[in-house]
Each structure stands twice: as C-alpha cells, then as structure tokens.
Amino acid sequence: MNDRQPGSTSPKAQLIAGEVRRRIVEREWQQGERIPDEADLAVTFGVARATVNKALQLLADEGLLDRRRRAGTRVALNPVRKAIFTIPIVREQIERAGMKYGHRVVAQRRSPIPDETAARIGVPPGREFIHLRAVHYGDERAFQFEDRWINPDSVPGLDKVDFRHQNANEWLVRNAPYLRADIAFSAENADARDARMLGVPKGQALLILHRSTWNDTGPITTVRIACHPGYVISTAD
C-alpha cells in the first residue's frame, strides 16, 4: 500500500537480495545455517514468492547460497567464487584507452594444423586450416600477437576473404556467430617469435589467452594471443 519510494528505482528483488546478503555478511545467518523458506520470506518482506525466488537465485548464482528442493536454502559453507570477465574486441580496447589502433598481418596460408591445436579443438590431426599470424598495435607499440587457425569449412565464403586487409577477429565476430566458446589463461616465457613480434626480450613473461569457438557444425577458429608485458585482465574493468 504505502511502498512509496519517491524518485528511486526499486527493483524489489534487488533490495531483498541486498538484505539477505547483509544478514549473511553480518553473521545474522551463519554459514551452513538454513534460512526461512521462500513462502515465509515472501510474507516477511511483503512480496510475492516469485520475487523472493528471483532474489535468492541471484545469491545462489553468486555462490552465497546453496538451494535444494525439499532441503531448503542454506548459507553456503564454501562460497564458490565466480568471476565474470568481459573479453573485449582488441580494437575497442585499444581505442577506449585513447590509443591509435594498428594491425599487421604477418602470414596467411593454408596448412595442416599441429597436433596440439587439433586436440584442443577436437578435430583429427593433419586437417588443413587457414593459418594466420597478426600483430595488433596501440600507438605503434605492439599490443597483442595473435596466432590463429580458422576452419575453412565453418563459414561459407571464408576462402575468398583476404585477411591481410581485414581484421580476422572482427570479420569472424560479424560473420560467424558461435554457439560455444572456451577461454583459458596461462603464462609463458616469450619464445623467439613472440619476442620479435612484440618487441620484448626473449624469456619475458607473457599473459597467454587461448580462445576457441564452435558452432553446430564444428570448430570455427582457435587462437593463441600473446599479450604485451604488463597486460592485466581484471573484473574491475
């Protein structure tokens, strides 16, 4: 009746999630403890059960709650920590940082994929893919070195594209939407090629990003991206 909240948006589910989060953080509800069921909370907060459900699902997705039918909802014992990273398009990332974007293709040719790459994307070894090496620059300084394999059968018209004058990343984003993607981070010492491409000493620690994408007909592309020293991937944006 008198829920007036002048001027402020008030998604009730958010408010409820915040209140539950507060009770957990302030140890009103202890780890492992069962909290009231949805119907009770709905009465307590004066909202519909669906609203409580939405709020609690939010917190369960965050890993703060464990929910099971019949067993009820408990404060998680081992809060699973999830981190969401947005994987930007290189050009946008560089331009957003106020730098001038540049792009140079080092090599483009068809060749049989190496065994390791074949295993990574789950195709028989020895198949011919399009192999592409390119460097992305920000203000003339090497930003990323990308080593990419593209499945020529994955997208019609792919054979006719000349990636020497066309950013492969962006072409693929626009022409080959994918259904599934794998992303992995690791660290490697720069080998001779990495060092040459990025203009850094051999042995320099580099953040390496592996990304592969598939659609319903099979793999589209897999790429190893070596980032310039100092590159940081963060949830903080």
Place this chain on the structure above:
Amino acid sequence: MNDRQPGSTSPKAQLIAGEVRRRIVEREWQQGERIPDEADLAVTFGVARATVNKALQLLADEGLLDRRRRAGTRVALNPVRKAIFTIPIVREQIERAGMKYGHRVVAQRRSPIPDETAARIGVPPGREFIHLRAVHYGDERAFQFEDRWINPDSVPGLDKVDFRHQNANEWLVRNAPYLRADIAFSAENADARDARMLGVPKGQALLILHRSTWNDTGPITTVRIACHPGYVISTAD
C-alpha cells in the same frame, strides 16, 4: 529442427533461448536487426510473455542481444563476450586433482603495507596489516605461493588467530564474508623469492592472481598468488 534432448528437463525459457540463439547463429536474424517484440514471440512460441522475457534476458546477459525499452530487441552488433571463471579454494582444487594437499606458512607478522598494496585496496599507506606468506603443495610439489595482507580491523578476533596452523584462505572464507571482490590476472617473471618458494628457475613465467575483498567497513584482505608453471585458468572446467 531436431531439438530433442533425451532425458533432460526442458524449461521452456531454455528452449526458447536456444531457438533464438539458433536463429541468430544461422543468420535467420542478422546482426543489428530488430527481432519481434516479447508479446509477438510469446504468441509465436505459445508461452507467457514472462517466459519470453526470461529467455531474452539470458541472451542479453550473454551479450548476444541488445535490448532497450521502446527501441526493442536487436541482435548485438559487437557481441560482447563474457567468460565466467570459478575461483576454487586451493585445497579443493588440489584434492579434486587427486593430489595430497599440504600447506606451509613461511612468515606471519604485523607490518606496514607497501604503497602499491595500499593503493590497490584504497587505504592510506603505512597502515599496519597482518602480513602472511604461505606455500600450498600438491603431492609435496609447490602449487601456489601466496603473499597476503589482512586488515586486522576487518574481522573481530582476527588478532588471536594463528595462521601458522590454520589456512588463512579457508579461515577468511568462513569468518569474513565479503560484499565486493576484485580479481585480476597477469604474468610475471619469477623473482628470487617466487623462484625459491615454488622451486622453479628465476625468470620463469608465472601466472599471477591478485584478489582483494571488501565488506561494508572497508578492505578485508588482498593477496598475490603466484601459480606454478603450467597452471591454466579455464572456462572449460
């Protein structure tokens, strides 16, 4: 055509999201193009509008759709790709890999935080925190080296805990729920201490994880974790 999912539950929202995803991937609905509004889709699919709404919000969260009031829903021009990583508790990660977990505290003392650390968590430099260095082992081999600073004011009773016989990570997880966390990945060449702690050559490329947490009263802890060579963080699980 054949959306059969034998034995699997079929929440309608999931099915609808899958169908919309399919239409996008198969270019039935092109990038930038407007798709029918929720009411139309509800009729098309024979469900309530709320169900369509849920499905489309899923896809918008994935970055596949752009939705705006009054303007309608469009296939995203630059699909923003989000990756969700779960940050496991070290012990569980090691034990899940079938290895024996070990843990050794190298140092614990109060000391003033370095400027860089202070800046990272947003407190004035020079404050005294609890400084902790520890190594986590899997089957007797160094797995991670952690260098942690804990705010003594963040959790009551913290002063009395002896982390030499108590895993700091797990104690904090259970006793200091947080409201906000930042996580960042980067790569560094092992310095002398990293090398000694992990038993690797100096200069070895290491994946570095920085994590900081806050509750409503301020920072709780910030930690730099150096992972053993070969460590990979992946969405694939």
Place this chain on the structure above:
DNA sequence: TAGTGGTCTAGACCACTGG
C-alpha cells in the same frame, strides 16, 4: 505520446528429495 522492455503479483502445478 505511444510502444517496448522491466518488474511484480497471485496462483498453480511440477520435480525432486529428505524423512
């Protein structure tokens, strides 16, 4: 101003699973 997504509600039925 009107069209579109955002959210809520009250009620219903179902799916799972603990006791």
Place this chain on the structure above:
DNA sequence: CAGTGGTCTAGACCACTAT
C-alpha cells in the same frame, strides 16, 4: 509422502525513450 524450490501463466502497472 509431503515440504521445498523450479517454473510457468495471465494480467497488470511502470519506466524509459524513439518518434
């Protein structure tokens, strides 16, 4: 078997914003 979360529905009103 019965209690709890999972999901759906039909309807409603609101918040934004393109036109």
